[in-house]
Amino acid sequence: MRRSLLKALTALSVAAAAVGVSTPALAANGDFLGGCDVTITTPDATACQGYYSGNILNGSPTDIALQQGAIAALPGSFTWDGNWTGLVNAGDVIGSLTNTNQINFGQTLFGETIIGAHFGNIDDNLGNSGNVSVFWLFNFGTTGADYVVLDNIRGFSNAALYTTGSGGGVPEPATWAMMLVGFAGAGMALRRSRRSNAKLLQLA
Structure with a gap:
């Protein structure tokens, strides 16, 4: 009886250890998760960087460094100076969706444009539909765009506009x-x- 109880307890502890090993740890804010998708917007993005866990679109020094690193990893030569207050004062932080999942810029943007977005709960290809931030590079060309549409995504929180491209069409x-x-x-x-x-x- 004692031996069978000992065997049962040993099997239970081994099973618990196996579950502990196979369960991934929760991601810390700003951890790079990968898996971003250029096709979840209309028009499609040219490139994307992310996902990063949590909301890193704010003015804390740690999150500014993460934003700068993400933007630097995108194609092109644009470098963000880290002036978060400049983005806010310029009205470039977008806090809500308008007109059926549109991120509306309030101006027409041309050429290469970088947008960062945070989602509290996103349908992604990571399988966790989690709390993530992503950075997209768009090329709106000479025609320009006033907005992008989010395709079948839930939980949009806020977005930041880092560069407005060339500022005018040819x-x-x-x-x-x-x-x-x-x-x-x-x-x-x-x-x-x-x-x-x-x-x-x-x-x-």
């Missing part, structure tokens, strides 16, 4: 032609005006 060929015609017309009018003034001076 003029279309027809626009260039109109500008050149305008410059030529202005030049001809200036020449005629000078000739008229010269004739008046001669008559005087």
Whole structure:
């Protein structure tokens, strides 16, 4: 009886140890989890960095360093200076969704644009639908975009806009032609005006 009880307790302790080994530890805030997806927005992102556990979109020195590292890991040459207050004062921190899962920028953005977003509960490919932050690189080209749409994602919390791209579109060929015609017309009018003034001076 005593021997069978000892065997049962030993088996139970071995099973408990096995469960303890196989259960992953909870991720600390800012731990890199990987698995971010460029296709969970419309338009798709060009690249993404993350996921990072928890919400690292704030002004604490540790989280600013994490944000800078994530942005540096994205393609391109943009470097964020870490001025979180500058983002807030510029109105670049977006705290809610509008119009059916849109992150609305309040302005038209062009070219390469970096957005960081936090989700309290995201449908991701990690299988944990957890509390994560992600950084996306978009290229809105010369057409520009006022917003991105989040596709089938829950738990959006807030987003930060780190760079607004080139700030304007390249003029279309027809626009260039109109500008050149305008410059030529202005030049001809200036020449005629000078000739008229010269004739008046001669008559005087």
